[in-house]
Amino acid sequence: MKRFFFFILFFSGVSFTTAKPFSPDEFIASYCLECHDEDVQKGDRSFEELGNDFSDLYTMEAWQEILDQLNLGEMPPKKADQPTSGESMAMVNWVTAELTKARESLDADLARPVLRRLNKSQYDQTVRSLLDLHPMLADPTETFPPDVKVEHFDTVGSALVMSDFLLNSYLASASLLVEKATCTTPEAPKTQKWEFQAPFSRLPARPDGLDVPGEYQHIRKNPTFEDGYLWLDKFTKGVPHDGWYDITFKAKAVNRNYPYDEDRVGVAKDEKLRVSVITGNADYGDLKAANGSDRPLFTVDLPDDKPEVFQQRVWLDRGYQPRFTFPNGPNRTKPLRSYTVVNYPGRFQDFLQFIKPGDNEFRGLDPAWLTGEKARHPATQKKGGKLDATQFYTNKNSNEGWIAWTKDFEGPRVRLYEISIEGPFFQEWPTRSHEMLYSGYEPTLENAEMILRRFAARAFRRPATKPELDSLLTVTRDYAAAGNSELDSIQAGLKAVLCSPGFLFLEKEENATDPEKDYALASRLSYFLWSDMPDYGLKQLATSGKLRDPEEYRKTVLGMIGDARSDQFIDSFTGSWLQLEKVGTQPPSQSIYPEYYTQSLEEAMLEETRLFARHLLRENLSIENFLQSDFTFLNGNLARHYHIDHVVGHHFRKVKLFDRRRGGLLGHASVLTASANGIDTSPVIRGIYVLENILGTPPTPPPPDVEPIEPDIRGVTTIREQLIKHREVETCAECHEKIDPIGFALENYDPIGGWRIRYMETGKKPMVDASGQFPDGTGFKDAIELKSELLERRRQFAHALTEKLLIYGTGRTMTITDRHHIDRIVHDLEEKGWGFGDLVLLVTESRPFVGKR
Amino acid sequence: MKTSRRTFLRAAGITLALPSLEAFAESQSPRRLVTIANPFGMLPDGFFPKGEGKLKDLPYLLQPLAEHRDQFTIFSNLDHGVSGGHSACHSFLSGIRDVEAGQWPDRNFSLDQRAAEHAGSETRFPSLVMSAGKVASGEQELRLSWTRNGVNIPPLSTTRALFDALFKADDPKELAAREKSFKLHDSILDSVNAQAKQLEKRLGQPDREKLDEYFTSIREAERKLELSEKWIHEPKPEPGMPMPEDKTIQEALPAFLDLIVMALQTDSTRVATLGIPSTLRIGDLNLSGSYHGFSHHGQDETLKRGLTVIETFQMQEISRFLGRLKTVTDSNGRPLVDTTTVLFGSGLGNGSSHSNKNLPILVAGGSIKSHGTHVVAPTGKSRRIPLCNLFTTLLQQFGTEVETFNKATGTMNEVV
Incomplete structure (x- = not known):
């Protein structure tokens, strides 16, 4: 029934005849006011005073909400009196017609894009393109304050505030960038070569005798641990110039097929051991552990037998040095020691003498091993005290103790032989970056106007106006007049360009001429689909006016979607929409989820979602795949996390799914991790996540006087019992009966998206019960059935997704005046078969995106 | 790299202001404000005393402060009426979440920055915004200080950066x-x-x-x-101490607090804000896991004990800090504690339930009449007092002419 009503929405012009005269007021009085009058105001809504003046935006919004509830069949609630289908139909028809009339008389210009400044990531991407500084390691936005997000999007103009603080950051960043991009010497810096022998870095605190100076050094652990990095002790100042460098090293894997249990060590035996080259800058902190300047450069699979030489050309900023890690190395050493000693005592004879009988760490070890003739190391006698029997054991955690164990530990290791760095290499000098700034002109005052005009035209994404150019020239001339060099003075003007409103703001030029509007549209498209400035081709289309031709426009958008740069749209859009930016900010426990670290799951889960969404976009596959799909993208690590066999190796590939627990966004570990907090899961948080991001119906925040539920993990009461109690409170029940069931359906997924049958908590480990039902009574027994139910609500999902795309692309939140545009997009999309590419195209063609032409 | 560090300093947490010689001639000592906040609140049973009024039996988290019991006030039932758990924590000093800032005339202007605006021209740094260690990312980033136009000020997060800013010629x-x-x-x-x-x-x-x-x-x-x-x-003042290390948390938190004392003593600033980040290396406190992990104790006794260790450590350092403020004097020879109001608290009331209600609030120093007591604000839907009322009082005592700060409906001048 409800779906039928939803459909009516799209035929709002059609009139229905009803038997008896229909009165909307009567309908409201009979079916709504019981809860939504001035006294009760359920859900903070009262319709007692709601008039029929649809020209008022708030009134219009309230009616739209009533219409949506009727269409969804969610109101009136099941337990209340129900209107007859004739009454409902008449009501839906009447509201729809009134809304349509109201919209027509509204100033249609409200559905339009707005002036907004570049956000942090757009600024970053833009300066890299503008100055051809793509591989630059430094982050030019490092000191910028974080951008405020609205509905999780950092592209919303009203929240992207400007301040003197930010302006000062722009000034500083402009100086840095212009100086970085300028070649100040007539010749390119000379190429040099640095060669390094083992030990490359200070040997670990507990040398185990396995490293051979002059020959090789090992990496033993994964990089989430201190000592997980191998760096170049003699190169802490890093490379002397920005440029391309060849990094060469010889390495092999040791003990890939180690003699212990795979699950305990956490390193997959059927995967190659790997080395990652990560660059960092000593100015930001210690090089021996993760540091704020870290950037991954490349990763290679290592051979097991003969060492192999690897070489790659990479970009390094001045001051950066390459470092080496073992990303799939084992995790925590101490549990490994207990495990190996208890299970293979014969192989650790030397270590056994460090163990006191009854030591809890080695419980399970047959005591027979400790009563042999092994010599005890007498501990130093306390001054004036007696020697006590227990002191005859040197501490198992002393250096000696650790060495005794590590030297016999046959765990997986990476062995690095020699390392060299050679560079910098330049394809041309002056560099392309230099050309981007000075357009091939000598930086003299005579050329100032040409240089600034050209640079401003690119930076502003349109030609600079005469007054703009004059004012930029004034900066250069004044600076020269103050006695500064010609180059410095030109640079002063170039820096001014990077602080200009023409550069910092994306414009919606209402009172502008047509070409200006075309440039603005080109920019809007480009920041929407590429998160970057328009390229030469797109700007040409704006200049020639071709963007105004619908067919040409369509072709352009499709071309942009097909371009590799649309990866940035997917990464940035899904990052905000699905809050994937949260993954990694609340790291899970090293001891409970070691695989998160040894299997690089964080990286892998994000990659799955990105590849999946990119695939839907490029292949124009149905957005229903977001809800449920029979394929995804996996590498070996993620497949193991999902218990899917026969996927080996670190590269990602499309995998057909037979296991319905995976597939669709709600089966992606990234989404399940983003909707948890690294520590535990909450059906409330996951429920809200789905309502907000998938169904587009975020619940209202809890009333201010309600205390949140205090979690209790002792196993006395389950979260389900607690929430049932919570729902007994009437004000809570209303929202929680929508939120909780969806959340419970996802309780089989742990905080990093692994499948679980029982909770892993400290008390008794209760079974997960994932069953539930929607407020309309539709039941589901687990996540798989929930996904099928969501699929039934594909229209609602399409609506939510369209709205999010529009917020992201136009830079403002959607209001009632955008509603019919969104409805139209969803309607057209359904006719075209729900393709994601089609949806993005429809969004770019819609009035809210294009504005008034 | 030197130049970029400079740029960084200028951009991060520090703005320069006009030197004012009159300040030295002033007969009355200037007012000072120090705000300190953590990301996960305090265990309520350890922080809030049982009864109202005079502080008698101190609950376990306040015991490290016993020697200062006449010089601080604990407040119950104060909050900003916001919700959102971690994602609302950044409203601690303003009362307003960033996404709602647009609806307020001064956006989400924070308490410390409002005070800094008043003190502005008197000292080299109108305010110092700091984090006692690496700034967390995502929702757990503290984001305490906000300018009048709603921009968050990134904190200085190493003692090196802070020390150089204050003292390096x-x-x-x-x-x-x-x-x-x-x-x-x-x-x-x-x-x-x-x-x-x-x-x-x-x-x-x-x-x-x-x-x-x-x-x-x-x-x-x-x-x-x-x-x-x-x-x-x-010229910058002489540092009264060598550059303190901040490698471990046992070093970092005291080091930042010591540098704040020096900054106040040398009148380099009158407003200091310090965040205790969630990245706190609790391994240094002999705990394994994360601060965030322990805050999700879910009533588990082991986890609660761990969290108690972390929170007790914070209170011990606050106590030591108050002790320093008592002994160190300003240029007029008055102990700093007389002119310095210290606000300690969090945007989260109870880390385990992620409640933003009933925030732990401790006010110490300054000359405040409620010191030595537990002030229990009324509860109940229409009777609650916004925390901004207390902030208004603190701002007025600081010397600003603020009638109601952000969400305030009045002041707490009668009590405080």
């Missing part, structure tokens, strides 16, 4: 380069102002309002540029 070459850059910035600001005026003509009304922000920013930047040009030749 600039070498003449750098000074000259900086003076030169002031001139350049001045000229660029003129130019972009002119360009924005051009642009304005092409925009419709709503977009013009947006552009207004840009004009305001230019004016503010110009004003501050002028102030910093005047400070640039004022």
Whole structure:
């Protein structure tokens, strides 16, 4: 029934005849006011005073909400009196017609894009393109304050505030960038070569005798641990110039097929051991552990037998040095020691003498091993005290103790032989970056106007106006007049360009001429689909006016979607929409989820979602795949996390799914991790996540006087019992009966998206019960059935997704005046078969995106 | 790299202000404000005393403060009426979440920055915004300090950066380069102002309002540029201590607190804000896991004990800090504690339930009549007192002419 009503929405012009005269007021009085009058105001809504003046935006919004509830069949609630289908139909028809009339008389210009400044990531991407500084390691936005997000999007103009603080950051960043991009010497810096022998870095605190100076050094652990990095002790100042460098090293894997249990060590035996080259800058902190300047450069699979030489050309900023890690190395050493000693005592004879009988760490070890003739190391006698029997054991955690164990530990290791760095290499000098700034002109005052005009035209994404150019020239001339060099003075003007409103703001030029509007549209498209400035081709289309031709426009958008740069749209859009930016900010426990670290799951889960969404976009596959799909993208690590066999190796590939627990966004570990907090899961948080991001119906925040539920993990009461109690409170029940069931359906997924049958908590480990039902009574027994139910609500999902795309692309939140545009997009999309590419195209063609032409 | 560190300092947490000789001549000692906050609140049963009124039996988290019991007040039932758990924590000093800032005349202007605006021209740094260690990312980032236009000020997060800012003399070459850059910035600001005026003509009304922000920013930047040009030749004070290390948390938190004492003593600033980040290396406290993990104790006894260790450590350091404020005097010979109000608290009331209600609030120092007591504010839907009322009182005591700060409905002058 409800779906039928939803459909009516799209035929709002059609009139229905009803038997008896229909009165909307009567309908409201009979079916709504019981809860939504001035006294009760359920859900903070009262319709007692709601008039029929649809020209008022708030009134219009309230009616739209009533219409949506009727269409969804969610109101009136099941337990209340129900209107007859004739009454409902008449009501839906009447509201729809009134809304349509109201919209027509509204100033249609409200559905339009707005002036907004570049956000942090757009600024970053833009300066890299503008100055051809793509591989630059430094982050030019490092000191910028974080951008405020609205509905999780950092592209919303009203929240992207400007301040003197930010302006000062722009000034500083402009100086840095212009100086970085300028070649100040007539010749390119000379190429040099640095060669390094083992030990490359200070040997670990507990040398185990396995490293051979002059020959090789090992990496033993994964990089989430201190000592997980191998760096170049003699190169802490890093490379002397920005440029391309060849990094060469010889390495092999040791003990890939180690003699212990795979699950305990956490390193997959059927995967190659790997080395990652990560660059960092000593100015930001210690090089021996993760540091704020870290950037991954490349990763290679290592051979097991003969060492192999690897070489790659990479970009390094001045001051950066390459470092080496073992990303799939084992995790925590101490549990490994207990495990190996208890299970293979014969192989650790030397270590056994460090163990006191009854030591809890080695419980399970047959005591027979400790009563042999092994010599005890007498501990130093306390001054004036007696020697006590227990002191005859040197501490198992002393250096000696650790060495005794590590030297016999046959765990997986990476062995690095020699390392060299050679560079910098330049394809041309002056560099392309230099050309981007000075357009091939000598930086003299005579050329100032040409240089600034050209640079401003690119930076502003349109030609600079005469007054703009004059004012930029004034900066250069004044600076020269103050006695500064010609180059410095030109640079002063170039820096001014990077602080200009023409550069910092994306414009919606209402009172502008047509070409200006075309440039603005080109920019809007480009920041929407590429998160970057328009390229030469797109700007040409704006200049020639071709963007105004619908067919040409369509072709352009499709071309942009097909371009590799649309990866940035997917990464940035899904990052905000699905809050994937949260993954990694609340790291899970090293001891409970070691695989998160040894299997690089964080990286892998994000990659799955990105590849999946990119695939839907490029292949124009149905957005229903977001809800449920029979394929995804996996590498070996993620497949193991999902218990899917026969996927080996670190590269990602499309995998057909037979296991319905995976597939669709709600089966992606990234989404399940983003909707948890690294520590535990909450059906409330996951429920809200789905309502907000998938169904587009975020619940209202809890009333201010309600205390949140205090979690209790002792196993006395389950979260389900607690929430049932919570729902007994009437004000809570209303929202929680929508939120909780969806959340419970996802309780089989742990905080990093692994499948679980029982909770892993400290008390008794209760079974997960994932069953539930929607407020309309539709039941589901687990996540798989929930996904099928969501699929039934594909229209609602399409609506939510369209709205999010529009917020992201136009830079403002959607209001009632955008509603019919969104409805139209969803309607057209359904006719075209729900393709994601089609949806993005429809969004770019819609009035809210294009504005008034 | 030196130049970029300078730039960083200027950008992060520090703005320069006009030296004022009158300040030294002032007979009355100036007022000072220190705010300290953590990301996960305090265990309620350990923080809030049982009864109202005079502090008798201190609950376990307050016991480290026993020797200062006459010099602090604990407040119950105060909060900002916001929700959202971690994602609302950044409203601690303003009462307003960033996404709602647009609806308020001063956006989500924070308590410390409001005070800094008042103290502004008196000291080299109108305020110091700091984090006792690496700033967390995502929702757990503390984001305590917000400017009048709703921009978050990134904190200084190493003692090195803070120490250099306070005490390191600039070498003449750098000074000259900086003076030169002031001139350049001045000229660029003129130019972009002119360009924005051009642009304005092409925009419709709503977009013009947006552009207004840009004009305001230019004016503010110009004003501050002028102030910093005047400070640039004022010599910095001598540090009364060597650069303290911050490798472990046992080092970092005391080091930052010690540097705050030095900054107040040398009158380098009168407003200091310190975040205790969630990245706290609790391994140094002999715990394994994360601060965040322990805050999710879910009533588990082991986890609660761990959290108690972390929170007790914080209170011990606050206690030591108050002790220092008692012994160290300002230029008028008065102990700093008489003129310094210390606010300690969190935007989260109870880390385990992620409640933003009933925030733990401790106010120490200054001359506040409620000291030595537990002030219990009324509960119940319409009777609750916004925490901003207390903030208004603190701001008035600081000397600002604020009638109601952000969400305040009045003051707490009667009690405090």
